[in-house]
Amino acid sequence: MTLYRQEIIERYRFPRYKGVIKNPHAQAEKINSFCGDEIALFLRLNDEKSQVAEARFDGQGCALMTASADILCEAVQGKTSDDLRKFSAEDLLQIYGEAPSPGRLKCLLLPYEALKSATTLL
Amino acid sequence: MDFGKAIRKDFPIYGRYAGTGLFCYLDSAATSLKPRVVIDAVKEYYEAYSTNVHRAAYSLAERATEEYEGVRAMVAQLIHAPRADEIIFTRNTTESFNMLARTYAEHFIKTGEGILLTEMEHHGNLIPWQELARRKGITLHFIPIDSATGALVWDAATFGTFLKERNIKLISLTHVSNVLGTINPIAKIAAIAHEAGVIVAVDGAQSAPHLPINVQDLGADFFAFSSHKMLGPTGIGILWGRYELLEKMPVFMVGGHMIDDVMSTRATYRAPPLKFEAGTPNIAGTIGFGAAVKYLMDLGMDNVRDHEKMLLTAARHRLADIPGISFLGPMDAEDRSGVLAFTLAGVHPHDIGSLCNEAGVMIRVGDHCARPLHKKLGIPASCRASFSVYNDMDDIELFADVLKTVQKKLSAIPVSLSHDAVSAGNN
Numbered sequence: 001m002t003l004y005r006q007e008i009i010e011r012y013r014f015p016r017y018k019g020v021i022k023n024p025h026a027q028a029e030k031i032n033s034f035c036g037d038e039i040a041l042f043l044r045l046n047d048e049k050s051q052v053a054e055a056r057f058d059g060q061g062c063a064l065m066t067a068s069a070d071i072l073c074e075a076v077q078g079k080t081s082d083d084l085r086k087f088s089a090e091d092l093l094q095i096y097g098e099a100p101s102p103g104r105l106k107c108l109l110l111p112y113e114a115l116k117s118a119t120t121l122l
Numbered sequence: 123m124d125f126g127k128a129i130r131k132d133f134p135i136y137g138r139y140a141g142t143g144l145f146c147y148l149d150s151a152a153t154s155l156k157p158r159v160v161i162d163a164v165k166e167y168y169e170a171y172s173t174n175v176h177r178a179a180y181s182l183a184e185r186a187t188e189e190y191e192g193v194r195a196m197v198a199q200l201i202h203a204p205r206a207d208e209i210i211f212t213r214n215t216t217e218s219f220n221m222l223a224r225t226y227a228e229h230f231i232k233t234g235e236g237i238l239l240t241e242m243e244h245h246g247n248l249i250p251w252q253e254l255a256r257r258k259g260i261t262l263h264f265i266p267i268d269s270a271t272g273a274l275v276w277d278a279a280t281f282g283t284f285l286k287e288r289n290i291k292l293i294s295l296t297h298v299s300n301v302l303g304t305i306n307p308i309a310k311i312a313a314i315a316h317e318a319g320v321i322v323a324v325d326g327a328q329s330a331p332h333l334p335i336n337v338q339d340l341g342a343d344f345f346a347f348s349s350h351k352m353l354g355p356t357g358i359g360i361l362w363g364r365y366e367l368l369e370k371m372p373v374f375m376v377g378g379h380m381i382d383d384v385m386s387t388r389a390t391y392r393a394p395p396l397k398f399e400a401g402t403p404n405i406a407g408t409i410g411f412g413a414a415v416k417y418l419m420d421l422g423m424d425n426v427r428d429h430e431k432m433l434l435t436a437a438r439h440r441l442a443d444i445p446g447i448s449f450l451g452p453m454d455a456e457d458r459s460g461v462l463a464f465t466l467a468g469v470h471p472h473d474i475g476s477l478c479n480e481a482g483v484m485i486r487v488g489d490h491c492a493r494p495l496h497k498k499l500g501i502p503a504s505c506r507a508s509f510s511v512y513n514d515m516d517d518i519e520l521f522a523d524v525l526k527t528v529q530k531k532l533s534a535i536p537v538s539l540s541h542d543a544v545s546a547g548n549n
Contacts, residue, residue: 001480002480003476003480004473004477004480004531009531009532012532013532034488034489034503035470035471035472035488035502035503036501036502036503037470037502061470062470062471062472062473063470063473063532064472064473064476101476
């Protein structure tokens with residue numbers, strides 16, 4: 001059992017959704033003061049403003065936070081703002097696939113907290 | 123004297139994980155493992171004479187009182203305190219500092235006066251003073267540290283003047299940093315402090331388990347430490363203080379046990395140390411701590427120090443060639459104790475901690491309850507391996523191998539992720 005299966009390490013080393021969206025429809029930043037991790041999450045909607053066209057994250061953090069952010073950005077593509085409001089921490093953990101130790105749960109959920117904040121702006 | 127593998131038979135937890143290959147304990151600065159003699163002493167109290175202390179009308183309670191009180195003499199011997207009745211039992215080092223802040227300092231330090239700490243303090247020797255300062259309008263000052271060497275930056279020639287100019291009445295500082303490992307020059311600081319009429323309190327949480335301690339040679343007025351970091355049970359700590367200071371100090375917690383006479387509207391209190399020990403104390407923990415102190419004294423604190431110095435030197439040597447590793451604290455093993463904190467460029471401490479855990483290596487990651495120190499060093503967190511009597515070269519070898527694997531696995535990433543990263547959106 002490892003929290004660091006190959007996919008997680010790859011998403012950490014070569015994140016697919018890392019970057020900044022200029023003029024996003026919603027944006028939120030979160031910091032974990034205990035470990036210094038920080039994330040900014042950006043959402044851009046499609047022309048009809050009905051769905052997420054693109055999600056990106058920026059910042060710095062541990063492998064679990066980075067991989068979680070990458071997975072989250074992928075997962076929210078195409079979702080409506082209603083979908084985003086319903087999207088739960090459990091949904092993210094399910095996609096992530098591994099149950100983290102209690103001490104590391106915060107790392108996985110930091111991007112989720114950013115998503116929740118960003119969603120309120122849509 | 124035997125250490126490492128030769129004494130692991132004394133520590134039942136090693137037996138519990140024998141053959142799993144998953145028990146490499148390198149977090150003794152957080153808490154230590156417990157030898158059989160300590161566990162047995164606690165068990166014996168509960169099974170053979172689990173009665174209360176200081177109220178003996180029968181022989182079992184007399185035994186409990188004798189065993190409990192006997193630990194004061196053993197602790198006094200360990201730290202070379204002049205008197206056994208200068209040893210106050212608390213819950214832990216943090217409670218010892220809360221007691222000191224609420225009693226001596228609350229009573230004797232006045233608004234507008236100053237308390238001097240250092241930039242390397244554990245929160246246990248920081249927050250009680252912050253609260254006191256807030257309550258009473260006292261100013262906190264800090265001896266800075268040199269980030270590169272991990273040493274305090276102070277000048278013996280001007281220190282006395284500094285203390286007088288800042289109206290400092292108390293210095294409370296750590297003997298050994300729980301992050302940097304730095305052994306501070308307590309005796310030199312205390313000598314100048316005493317000339318200036320300043321009281322010196324020492325946080326011995328990271329020194330008492332690892333170094334020979336002589337509170338009189340150190341010139342300390344108070345010295346605080348915890349049982350659980352030195353092979354003893356959790357929930358028992360020590361505040362040692364010079365008797366004439368303890369006599370002058372007001373009481374802390376009040377209630378049963380600590381009273382001399384009680385009327386309906388007032389009470390008189392016992393002499394130190396009992397006036398500081400309200401309620402039924404941690405009898406089992408104290409008796410267990412006595413067994414731990416005896417175990418350490420049988421090993422010999424000079425030998426403990428030599429063993430840990432050997433491990434520290436070996437660990438630095440074995441880890442030195444890991445790409446991107448950067449050690450915190452003094453270079454020379456003479457100047458530091460057996461805690462080895464480090465960062466690894468491009469690898470997050472929490473990932474190191476988790477991956478070490480997956481390989482059975484237990485280290486601490488985070489700020490180690492010393493957040494202002496980490497802020498000063500400009501890092502949010504670090505990794506820390508720390509050694510004790512049961513550690514051996516096999517721990518160092520395994521740890522070094524695991525750390526090398528972790529570094530290879532996670533390091534080849536862009537270290538600065540960031541604000542100049544590719545712009546993905548185009549609208």
